[in-house]
Amino acid sequence: xxxxxxxxxxPAPASAGAGALAxxxxxxxxxxxxxxxxxxxxxxxxxxxxxFLLLIWAMTLVSIVLSFTNWDGVNPIAFVGIDNYTQLFxxxxxxxxxxxxxxxxxxxxxxxxxxMGILLxxxxxxxxxxxxxxxxxxxxxxxxxxxxxxxxxxxxxxPLAGNGFIDxxxxxxGWMDPKHAVNWLGDPTINIWAVLVAASWRHVGYIxxxxxxxxxxxxxxxxxxxAIDGANERQTFIHVVFPVMAPINVVIxxxxxxxxxxxxxxxxxxxxxxxxxxxxxxxxxxxxxxxAGLIGFxxxxxxxxxxxxxxxxxxxxxxxxxSENQ
Amino acid sequence: MDDLDKxxxxxxxxxxxxxxxxxTGVIAAAGLTLLPTVLAACGSSSxxxxxxxxxxxxxxxxxxxxxxxxDAFSKANSSITLTMNTVDHGTFQDQIxxxxxxxxxxxxxxxxxxxxxxxxxxxxxxxxxxxxxxxKSNFTAGFANSVVxxxxxxxxxxxxxxxxxxxxxxxxFSDKGYTVPATWDDLLTLCAxxxxxxxxxxxxxxxxxxxxxxxxxxxxxxxxxxxxxVGLMTGAQKWTDPKVTAVFQTWAKLIPFYTDGxxxxxxxxACDTLVRKTAGLYFLGLFMTGEVATVDKTAVDDIDFFPFPxxxxxxxxxxxxxxxxxxxxxxxxxxxxxxxxASAKTYLEFWAKGSTQLLMYAANNGFIPCATDxxxxxxxxxxxxxxxxxxKAQKITQFLDRDTRPDFAGANSMQSFLLNFLKTPxxxxxxxxxxxQDFWDKLPAYKG
Numbered sequence: 001x002x003x004x005x006x007x008x009x010x011p012a013p014a015s016a017g018a019g020a021l022a023x024x025x026x027x028x029x030x031x032x033x034x035x036x037x038x039x040x041x042x043x044x045x046x047x048x049x050x051x052f053l054l055l056i057w058a059m060t061l062v063s064i065v066l067s068f069t070n071w072d073g074v075n076p077i078a079f080v081g082i083d084n085y086t087q088l089f090x091x092x093x094x095x096x097x098x099x100x101x102x103x104x105x106x107x108x109x110x111x112x113x114x115x116m117g118i119l120l121x122x123x124x125x126x127x128x129x130x131x132x133x134x135x136x137x138x139x140x141x142x143x144x145x146x147x148x149x150x151x152x153x154x155x156x157x158x159p160l161a162g163n164g165f166i167d168x169x170x171x172x173x174g175w176m177d178p179k180h181a182v183n184w185l186g187d188p189t190i191n192i193w194a195v196l197v198a199a200s201w202r203h204v205g206y207i208x209x210x211x212x213x214x215x216x217x218x219x220x221x222x223x224x225x226x227a228i229d230g231a232n233e234r235q236t237f238i239h240v241v242f243p244v245m246a247p248i249n250v251v252i253x254x255x256x257x258x259x260x261x262x263x264x265x266x267x268x269x270x271x272x273x274x275x276x277x278x279x280x281x282x283x284x285x286x287x288x289x290x291x292a293g294l295i296g297f298x299x300x301x302x303x304x305x306x307x308x309x310x311x312x313x314x315x316x317x318x319x320x321x322x323s324e325n326q
Numbered sequence: 327m328d329d330l331d332k333x334x335x336x337x338x339x340x341x342x343x344x345x346x347x348x349x350t351g352v353i354a355a356a357g358l359t360l361l362p363t364v365l366a367a368c369g370s371s372s373x374x375x376x377x378x379x380x381x382x383x384x385x386x387x388x389x390x391x392x393x394x395x396x397d398a399f400s401k402a403n404s405s406i407t408l409t410m411n412t413v414d415h416g417t418f419q420d421q422i423x424x425x426x427x428x429x430x431x432x433x434x435x436x437x438x439x440x441x442x443x444x445x446x447x448x449x450x451x452x453x454x455x456x457x458x459x460x461x462k463s464n465f466t467a468g469f470a471n472s473v474v475x476x477x478x479x480x481x482x483x484x485x486x487x488x489x490x491x492x493x494x495x496x497x498x499f500s501d502k503g504y505t506v507p508a509t510w511d512d513l514l515t516l517c518a519x520x521x522x523x524x525x526x527x528x529x530x531x532x533x534x535x536x537x538x539x540x541x542x543x544x545x546x547x548x549x550x551x552x553x554x555x556v557g558l559m560t561g562a563q564k565w566t567d568p569k570v571t572a573v574f575q576t577w578a579k580l581i582p583f584y585t586d587g588x589x590x591x592x593x594x595x596a597c598d599t600l601v602r603k604t605a606g607l608y609f610l611g612l613f614m615t616g617e618v619a620t621v622d623k624t625a626v627d628d629i630d631f632f633p634f635p636x637x638x639x640x641x642x643x644x645x646x647x648x649x650x651x652x653x654x655x656x657x658x659x660x661x662x663x664x665x666x667x668a669s670a671k672t673y674l675e676f677w678a679k680g681s682t683q684l685l686m687y688a689a690n691n692g693f694i695p696c697a698t699d700x701x702x703x704x705x706x707x708x709x710x711x712x713x714x715x716x717x718k719a720q721k722i723t724q725f726l727d728r729d730t731r732p733d734f735a736g737a738n739s740m741q742s743f744l745l746n747f748l749k750t751p752x753x754x755x756x757x758x759x760x761x762x763q764d765f766w767d768k769l770p771a772y773k774g
Contacts, residue, residue, distance in 0.1 A: 070768075070769075070770040070771075071770070072448075072733070072770045073423050073424075073427060074423075074427060074448040074449065074450065075448065075770070078770070078771070083768060084768075087764070087765075087768045091760075091761050091764035091765070091768075092761070092764075092765060093742075093743075093746065093761050094738050094742055157590070158590065158591070158595070159585075159586060159587030159590050159591055160586070160587070161526070161585050161586065161587060161591060161595060161596070161598075161599050161604070162531075162587075162590070162591050162592075162595040162598075181586065181587070183586065183587035183589070183590050184590065185533070185587075185589075185590035186533070186587040186588060186589030186590030186591065187587075187589070187590075188589070188745075188749055191590070270533075271533050271534075271535070271589075271590075272534075272535065272737040272741075273737065273738065274535055274737055274738065274741055274742045274745055275589050275742065275745040275746075275749065278738065278742075282737075282738070283738055286736055286737040286738040286739075287736070287738060289420070289421075289423075289424070290419075290420045290421075290423075290736050290737065291419050291420060291421075291422045291423060291732040291733075291736060292732055292733035292734075292735075292736040292739065293423040293732070293733055294733050294769070294770070296770070297768075
């Protein structure tokens with residue numbers, strides 16, 4: 001290491017400490033990096049970038065290309081144009097149900113599970129005896145993996161013939177006629193709702209913790225000021241706390257959308273996504289990653305899921321960039 | 327300045343450390359990749375050899391059987407080191423493409439028929455004609471045919487099979503005065519009577535998707551015959567054929583007698599209802615006796631079965647049924663196969679012995695040994711009856727998901743189609759069958 005280097009680097013920590021140096025000085029700082037630093041820096045940025053490009057974007061592009069083929073994973077790749085897409089949109093009977101179920105999942109989370117989590121967070125944020133106990137109780141499902149959640153709820157929902165807990169309990173309590181016991185997982189008009197309840201059981205706790213962390217960081221003097229101005233608790237939350245929580249709110253929305261789009265585990269555990277539990281992610285798995293090996297067909301579903309996912313991603317990014325510009 | 331020096335020192339120090347870390351990493355990685363090669367070299371230099379096997383017999387009883395077989399193998403071939411990788415049965419199937427295409431074990435457990443030929447045609451299996459020549463005298467023609475690929479080479483060693491029949495409890499039948507139905511009409515009459523007696527006439531659990539395939543197979547075999555069924559499975563016949571409509575219409579008459587909530591039940595849970603005598607009949611493979619034993623060991627002797635009832639038509643003479651055969655195969659892309667080829671073949675040849683297959687049978691009586699020299703006196707009464715029924719059959723099929731392309735039989739293909747039908751048997755069957763045919767038509771080209 002040359003003697004001059006420590007000096008050359010001197011402004012870097014200083015500027016980081018000061019935080020608001022003029023752009024001119026910043027430019028100078030970069031120009032002062034010697035060759036070795038530049039190589040090092042480009043390696044440090046380049047390697048993760050290359051990994052990212054290779055593992056995310058290259059794979060995405062490959063998926064898009066494969067969606068126009070009927071590759072089976074082994075034999076030579078043959079292009080079939082938009083055949084996979086026309087099949088999905090027209091004759092394949094499990095595609096639209098999968099789209100519908102993903103949308104139902106999103107709406108259920110946005111309209112019920114997420115508000116429920118926020119409500120719990122607001123309630124538990126108040127001085128309350130045993131708040132930590134309640135928090136733990138609601139948070140425990142989040143610690144469990146979705147595969148375990150799926151397994152737990154599968155046991156609850158089993159039909160009477162399989163000794164499911166809910167049906168057995170309802171019959172024992174006389175709330176249900178054993179001759180017309182509800183088939184929670186087998187009835188294709190009901191099972192998606194049963195699964196949504198199971199998924200929400202976990203999601204509510206997740207949202208609660210995220211929101212609670214945000215609430216704890218709200219400056220108490222704001223509430224005080226609102227109270228002095230005569231605002232009641234509801235008004236304080238709606239007009240003061242909620243707006244202050246804007247960054248957390250965005251995170252909550254993004255988390256909710258992501259959880260809905262990547263819905264997979266519970267339905268897959270229950271019946272591999274058949275019979276009313278079709279989901280886009282499971283269609284991909286069952287087509288492309290199972291014994292079927294329909295990689296082209298599965299890729300087409302993946303591209304559609306990607307397209308749907310792009311909508312919230314673009315909305316989120318545009319919001320983030322707008323706030324950065326301000 | 328002191329402070330700054332420290333910081334820059336940290337930077338340079340970091341650089342050196344990072345490089346060293348990288349260096350160490352590279353050496354470690356090289357070591358890891360070299361290690362197996364070195365080990366392999368050691369292995370092949372000593373006369374013995376090694377073999378790795380991928381095992382899908384993952385249920386507790388089957389796994390015990392596998393262990394007994396492997397112990398016997400190691401005893402007989404002490405110079406060969408055997409490594410077994412057991413994967414859950416269903417997971418093994420789901421991952422078979424990735425498994426066989428990447429770095430599989432030398433030998434793996436699989437299924438005979440179309441499902442074997444499909445992967446052999448993809449170049450993912452190694453032919454074992456030389457081994458087969460040594461052991462083929464121990465198998466009848468039916469078993470021999472089931473392991474021949476489209477290129478006329480042999481790809482597997484048949485180890486066990488099990489017929490699909492209708493099971494019932496003898497004590498329930500004698501208590502209620504039921505008789506075994508010989509015809510379809512008898513079956514419907516019996517089911518109606520059981521329903522008035524407060525029983526679930528026909529136990530059924532289709533959560534896994536494949537149990538429904540067995541019923542489709544047997545109805546198609548009974549109504550349309552073996553040739554049409556095989557033609558339909560291989561694509562020579564169309565799913566839009568009115569003969570297929572007839573199968574679905576006939577099936578619709580049986581659906582009201584199924585267990586409530588069958589779509590949410592596994593086959594094991596449906597089996598339990600038969601054991602507990604809340605259900606009267608159960609159509610499944612003989613392997614269900616393993617589940618019976620798990621629930622209630624004393625009930626096994628009370629289980630009996632009969633072939634699926636007949637329709638009094640021209641196809642009765644075929645006495646056809648599903649009797650899937652399990653086999654052991656050699657992979658093609660195993661990195662160690664070249665070195666292990668001789669010992670891997672020794673392992674497969676070991677499986678061709680009746681004594682080996684009986685070890686597996688001892689662990690689970692639901693799987694009947696294929697080898698001719700398997701001592702028949704060791705078989706249970708129930709197994710002997712199964713053997714007899716299969717030997718009477720003029721035509722034997724494997725099972726829908728073994729007789730047709732795997733990409734057609736998956737969870738979001740045929741399994742879902744059949745569940746869709748079971749849910750709404752009164753739907754427009756023409757449109758329904760068209761959607762099945764469309765799905766078939768769009769599958770990647772493959773000449774099976």
